[in-house]
Amino acid sequence: MQPIQPQHIQSRINELSGRELYLHLELTSGAYANHLDSSRHSASAFISNAVIRYTQGSISGTGPYRVGLKTEQGWIYAEGLTHIDEQDTQRLILAGHDSMGKLVIALQLSLEAF
DSSP states (O other), X not given: OEEOXXXXXXXXXXXXXXXXXXXXXXXXXXXXXXXXXXXXXXXXXXXXXXXXXXXXXXXXXXXSEEEEEEESSOEEEEEEEOEEOTTOSSSEEEEEEOTTSOEEEEEEEESSOO
């Protein structure tokens, strides 16, 4: 994975706009966050292979980054993104890693199911 270059991500977001896509969105503060430190609140969210079509999308921030996708029904929003999988040219795979390198958030878009 490589650090995000916002201009490149915006171009990829624009290319996928208006197309039927599969979405994978995942967020976690760590499965054992509360176990290791009782003052930490453990939280997570996971959605995979949801079919979406967005009409507008953008990346913003100075790093970590935010991506917002406007659909006919509402918004999809992911914050804390730091890296992109440059090896995968067919899918847009973004991730956010904490200071220890652990995955905190993932946003993935694809023309095919994951």
